[in-house]
Amino acid sequence: MPQYKIAVVGAGPAGYFTAQALQNSQTEELTFAIDMIERLPTPWGLVRSGVAPDHPKIKTVSKVFEKVAAEPGFRLFGNVELGKDIELKDLAERYDAVVMCTGSSIGKKLGIPGEDLANSLSAAEFVPWYNGHPDYSDLDIDLSGKVAVVIGAGNVAMDCARMLALNPIELDTTDTADHAVNALHASSIRKVYIAGRRGPEHAAFTSPELRELPKLEHTDVYFDSDLIEDAHKRAISQAEFGELEKHLASNLEAMRLIAEHPHAGNERSMEFKFLSAPKEIRGEGKVEEIIFGINQVVDGKVVDTGETYSIKCDLVITAIGYESLPIQGVNFVKGKIDNNEGRAGGNIYTVGWAKRGPSGVIGTNKSDASDVVKLLIEDLKSPKSTRDITELISSGHHIVAQSEWQRINAAEVAAGEPLGKPRVKATSVAQLLSLGQG
Numbered sequence: 248m249p250q251y252k253i254a255v256v257g258a259g260p261a262g263y264f265t266a267q268a269l270q271n272s273q274t275e276e277l278t279f280a281i282d283m284i285e286r287l288p289t290p291w292g293l294v295r296s297g298v299a300p301d302h303p304k305i306k307t308v309s310k311v312f313e314k315v316a317a318e319p320g321f322r323l324f325g326n327v328e329l330g331k332d333i334e335l336k337d338l339a340e341r342y343d344a345v346v347m348c349t350g351s352s353i354g355k356k357l358g359i360p361g362e363d364l365a366n367s368l369s370a371a372e373f374v375p376w377y378n379g380h381p382d383y384s385d386l387d388i389d390l391s392g393k394v395a396v397v398i399g400a401g402n403v404a405m406d407c408a409r410m411l412a413l414n415p416i417e418l419d420t421t422d423t424a425d426h427a428v429n430a431l432h433a434s435s436i437r438k439v440y441i442a443g444r445r446g447p448e449h450a451a452f453t454s455p456e457l458r459e460l461p462k463l464e465h466t467d468v469y470f471d472s473d474l475i476e477d478a479h480k481r482a483i484s485q486a487e488f489g490e491l492e493k494h495l496a497s498n499l500e501a502m503r504l505i506a507e508h509p510h511a512g513n514e515r516s517m518e519f520k521f522l523s524a525p526k527e528i529r530g531e532g533k534v535e536e537i538i539f540g541i542n543q544v545v546d547g548k549v550v551d552t553g554e555t556y557s558i559k560c561d562l563v564i565t566a567i568g569y570e571s572l573p574i575q576g577v578n579f580v581k582g583k584i585d586n587n588e589g590r591a592g593g594n595i596y597t598v599g600w601a602k603r604g605p606s607g608v609i610g611t612n613k614s615d616a617s618d619v620v621k622l623l624i625e626d627l628k629s630p631k632s633t634r635d636i637t638e639l640i641s642s643g644h645h646i647v648a649q650s651e652w653q654r655i656n657a658a659e660v661a662a663g664e665p666l667g668k669p670r671v672k673a674t675s676v677a678q679l680l681s682l683g684q685g
């Protein structure tokens with residue numbers, strides 16, 4: 248029975264759905280040995296270090312990942328970094344196929360003056376900070392000011408704004424990293440603006456995320472109802488047969504409900520600004536003010552009015568999308584791996600954000616993986632009979648195998664239990680490796 252060896256690089260949702268698609272494609276004639284290679288000692292990618300801690304339901308997909316990992320022929324190689332501990336060319340040589348599921352971890356830049364001032368940071372730093380990613384645990388973020396501005400009208404911006412604006416007691420029973428819970432409890436931020444450069448009708452938020460905002464007990468949320476009314480009229484005038492697409496109608500309705508929701512007079516608030524294009528961040532050594540150009544929508548197009556306004560603020564977080572970190576051995580174009588429907592040259596493939604850019608929800612990776620795995624199987628030749636990759640990784644290197652990850656996982660969950668939390672995360676590589684040793 249021919250068995251093909253597949254390397255999946257990156258243990259996030261795209262990696263696990265790729266492994267699952269391979270497992271589901273097995274027949275009596277075709278079987279796969281899957282090695283999943285991950286830079287961190289912990290798998291699950293954005294499910295661990297991206298999904299907001301107050302969205303625990305989304306994280307239950309990790310049960311699917313663990314089921315995939317329990318299948319015969321699956322091995323985890325955690326704490327193994329491509330380009331450092333192992334080279335892509337060696338993987339391509341030894342495996343029948345390599346699937347790059349390496350995501351996009353770099354925050355896009357605004358490219359405006361003042362962006363590099365202290366306390367102007369990217370969601371690509373802030374999100375992994377509150378989620379306990381070892382690379383960001385020591386992030387220097389000053390929460391002693393009162394006002395924060397989050398740039399972007401997508402779900403990541405929404406997560407960042409909510410995490411800053413909610414009362415941190417709401418995080419006490421979540422898996423937010425301890426350092427972040429402590430910092431957020433001590434935070435003086437009380438007003439959070441979230442700014443989109445286009446109109447409410449163009450916002451990339453999804454309506455479930457909007458609809459949960461009125462449920463925030465300790466935070467008043469402000470939407471300008473006239474702006475939403477105008478957006479609704481504009482959207483209808485642009486719509487085919489005068490009928491809005493379902494998601495847009497639902498978004499605008501969710502915004503209208505928020506605008507009409509009574510304010511409880513909470514000290515904490517979140518306010519949505521639209522048609523606001525960031526032009527400059529100002530401050531003496533640190534963020535003090537942000538200048539926005541005022542846009543308007545003319546015949547469905549967003550144009551600059553030439554007018555500006557400013558918000559005095561102490562913190563700016565940019566959540567305007569991500570790009571992939573370049574990796575030697577594959578070409579990158581516009582922040583993604585250069586690919587044709589997932590084929591990235593030779594026996595290298597790609598799935599997830601590295602393939603299609605930072606779009607879609609976790610489940611989107613399932614169909615993406617299944618499409619690419621179909622092509623990968625079409626391309627398979629006779630299986631290679633090569634030696635194991637463990638030979639390529641230096642003998643002293645600490646590889647976190649599935650059993651060791653399970654010990655880390657169990658220790659974190661056990662630490663959370665008495666505190667009513669799903670887990671207490673270890674936030675440094677050394678801590679994680681020591682948990683894995685039991």
Ligand code: NAP
Nearest residue numbers: 399400401402403404444445451566567568605606607608
């Ligand atoms: P996104 O949905 O693409 O939103 C990016 C936002 O940044 C857009 O509003 C975009 O505005 C804005 N933007 C881009 N360049 C800008 C600039 N130069 N100046 C000002 N604004 C700019 O990206 P995301 O929020 O990073 O989310 C990535 C993916 O993850 C999305 O598919 C999202 O739905 C998903 N996600 C889902 C959840 C969830 O399900 N709860 C949570 C987090 C993320 P324009 O539209 O004008 O370009």
